[in-house]
Amino acid sequence: MTSLSRRKFINGALVAGTASVVSAGAGASVPPILKPAGSADSVATDEKFWHAVAQNYDVTNDVTNLENGYWGIMATPVLQEYQRLTAWVNRENTHFARWDLGKTYVGLREQVAGFLNVGADEIALTRGATEALQALIGGYNKLSPGDTVLYADLDYSEMKTAMRWLADRRGAVPVKVNFPEPTKNKSLTEKDILSFYQQSLDANPKTKLLLLTHLNNWTGLIIPVAKIAAMAKARGIDVILDAAHSVGQVDFDIEQLGCDFVGVNLHKWAGAPIGCGVVYINKEHVQDIDTYMAKSPGSNKVTARIDTGTVNMAAHMAIPKTLEFHNQIGTANKEARLRYLRSLWVDKARGMKGLTVLTPDDPAMVAGLTSFRLDGVTTTEANNALMKRLATEFGVLTTRRTGPATGDCIRVTPSFYNTPDDMMKLVDALKIITNEL
């Protein structure tokens, strides 16, 4: 391929579609999705539309998959683009990578920054949220020995480890605080979360750095990040935001949330190939994060804050197709659909004896992902057994989560291809299980 045609190819790959119909592309057998009219709440229950969406996902029939929180299955048009790019990158090899990769990444960063509503000079592409957040936590250089770094039981395991590591790296004092949890009779409110953070910060006046998780991986709880970040800022505390589950699942705007350091991934709810994440650093605060292993000291580029060597460029280059497909459905419709599917099982589960749903129903505090616990069933072994029983006896795939200080739980995470019948399958299983208690 000549340099010209190579560029054409790359530019073509970077142009997001604006049509109101998305087709599966050349050679694909998937039907187009007609963009729905009406409010997100009415789209949420439009089974004809979601059936059309589901036609774009090739999903196993071996089990009903209600465990879509690990990563998101790529839609077929994205998968095909990824396969095409993998073959193309492999064939072009360094003919492409040595000459055009830099330019390609400039275009990719611009497009992703546009999607996230931030500056292209404020982000770098990563392999995932872990890489992004570890670079932020490890690189944060405003700590003095004895400063407190605060995190919570509900933060993600690797980030908790990274916060603890700051003791060795910076002489900081890591402190873990435990979230309040709803009970059968008392839900959790935004006020509860705000006073939890207020009390935690009051009790730890030397706090300099706070880790927050926007949409929680263990329970599904969404916290009022903007208000907590404002509270932290007023005390001179910086916030690192873990938004691994936010992009593509819920309305998410970094500027509105008021956090200067954010890690996200695109391979969960936006539906990119595995290996697509983003690190964001507010351009006023780039110097607060060390350049990676002292590479390019003094650089003010976000891209100097992370270095992963040769990456899966085909995965990153499939991001434009990912965003094109995502935009055909729209975040608001995705969010409303997931919340609707969640309500189908949660509304029934709330009435079951011996079972507690661990997230409130307030739409500001939950989307698609929600966990439950059977009374007294708090160990990893018991929840593993329950997860296995749901899969083998009832054909419903969930996952056991170990994280909340109050004990393990079972997480239920529907996706865009799931149906109300899938949710009823879970409800039927839970009825039988709780009737045995």
Ligand SMILES: Cc1ncc(COP(=O)(O)O)c(C=O)c1O
């Ligand atoms: C809250 C949270 N943070 C970070 C991560 C890490 O994301 P990744 O594995 O894509 O790096 C996850 C993954 O599940 C997560 O749920």
